[in-house]
């Protein structure tokens with residue numbers, strides 16, 4: 215599996231979430247690119263950044279689902295939790311000297327594609343409806359202020 219490009223089939227119809235998914239894809243690609251140099255410090259830094267960003271993204275997503283009164287929130291949270299555990303497991307193996315970055319890259323890629331196209335797509339309607347109620351266009355690219363900007367800043371600043 216090589217460089218991974220985001221395409222419209224990954225869209226959940228909510229720009230702010232699509233953009234976060236794109237950022238995670240960038241981290242995964244970065245991991246793939248640097249893994250060939252076996253630069254431990256660099257790989258460690260990307261792994262940490264990837265994990266931090268993913269944790270923020272998942273918490274942001276959970277807030278959106280909660281706000282929308284999404285009925286499968288608890289099940290979705292469990293899936294997120296097991297994903298974070300999976301990243302931790304890989305980080306640990308890396309710390310123990312295993313060269314896992316290629317494997318991790320493929321694993322994350324498969325997990326994320328599957329998760330976006332199934333579980334995330336499932337909350338699409340509920341979250342879009344919640345945003346419409348707040349008079350926010352789900353596909354608005356540049357959220358500067360208002361409720362959604364405040365929520366984003368809570369997790370990403």
Ligand SMILES: [Fe+2]
Nearest residue numbers: 275329333334
């Ligand atoms: Fe999710």
